[in-house]
Amino acid sequence: MHNSSTATMDDPQLSQKKLTIAFIGSGNMARSLILGLLNDNSSPLEIRVSDPDPNQLTAMRQHWPEIKISTSNDEVALGADIVVLAVKPQIMREVAQTLAATCQTTRPLVVSVAAGIKIDALQQWLGGQLPIVRCMPNTPALVQAGATGLYANELVNTTQRNQAESILRSVGITLWFEQEQALDAVTATSGSGPAYFFLVMEAMQAAAQSLGLPAQEAHLLVVQTALGAAKLALESQESPAELRRKVTSKGGTTAAALEVLQGKQLETIFLEAMQAAAKRSETLAAENS
CATH class of the missing domain: 1.10.3730.10 (ProC C-terminal domain-like)
Known part of the structure; x- marks a missing residue:
């Protein structure tokens, strides 16, 4: 489970000038996005990552010493501007429900890269009334050659829309769609x-x-x-x-x-x-x- 209250995140002090991005999950897609963001260097970032496997986190920290790591989802999400949900669809409900209280308190932009999870479901699990961007990336993102379809709900403002696009654009091209159902076609085209x-x-x-x-x-x-x-x-x-x-x-x-x-x-x-x-x-x- 992506939740623990035992681990502590080193140096939790936030800089007011930095955009703080919390990745829930440290799998291949999260790693590719982190690599793309760190290679971009266009704006100062604080990147946090949570994962239930300490070994995974240690390996990431050895590769990227600047990121902040924890086995606690709540700890990395607390105070983050953007929370990227990068866990498998099968466990998304449980992960989102455990994050609901924190997200309702801090109200970050939520970016989901999980296939087959609609915004309405995420909204329900996270407690409601949150700005959410749903993304359909593909595996060439692992080599910064991805193609991603994005859909934003009505609570996402222009700044947040640009932030979500910047995250996914760090690993390839991005295309916005006005209807969420278009992501099914995106899945069939570029996703698969x-x-x-x-x-x-x-x-x-x-x-x-x-x-x-x-x-x-x-x-x-x-x-x-x-x-x-x-x-x-x-x-x-x-x-x-x-x-x-x-x-x-x-x-x-x-x-x-x-x-x-x-x-x-x-x-x-x-x-x-x-x-x-x-x-x-x-x-x-x-x-x-």
């Missing part, structure tokens, strides 16, 4: 999306090896090609469809490959797959409400 590309890479590498390429060479060719194609698509003014047309000569090798992929209804497969992901996201949200 890395796995789609990994599957394509996996299939391409296996095919390359079947054509006679050694495993290591096949792997490097595939992942570099994926990186290059993504970079080209991101930086080009042309659409992916136009970029595809430009590299597809009539009667050429690329055309032969694409004819097979489109003949197997690749577009329909992706449509059905992403519809399934979005539906599952809706179901999980309902189950966690």
Whole structure:
């Protein structure tokens, strides 16, 4: 459980000039966000982290001596400007309920990076009437190349909106949505999306090896090609469809490959797959409400 009254947080004195961000949970997403924030250096920050595992906290402190650590959620949240909920969805209800009294006292901006937990549920567990931003990041945030969809409730002011965006923008691009239900589509697109590309890479590498390429060479060719194609698509003014047309000569090798992929209804497969992901996201949200 992310709560304890035994541990003490070193040097709890706050500087008035610093924005204080408390991370509840020290998993991969929290670590990537902390790394992005510390690398940014655009404004003075005090970063606090809580986790029930002292070993996890010690490892973080060794890597980042400037952060403040505790096994007590309440201790890191007390007086924080922003509380980032970075725990697994399965334990979010219990964690949020234990933080309710502290959050109702200090009324911080709450930022949730947990998939499938709607703002109404968070609001209920935290005691109500809090500014909350719900985020849907993805795993490339671990290498500061993430894509995050954000939704804010009506209690989030402009300053807090900018603060939440800055936190997630430290690990990639951010996009705001005016309807919370759009995050189900974001989940199906960018949230789950890395796995789609990994599957394509996996299939391409296996095919390359079947054509006679050694495993290591096949792997490097595939992942570099994926990186290059993504970079080209991101930086080009042309659409992916136009970029595809430009590299597809009539009667050429690329055309032969694409004819097979489109003949197997690749577009329909992706449509059905992403519809399934979005539906599952809706179901999980309902189950966690």
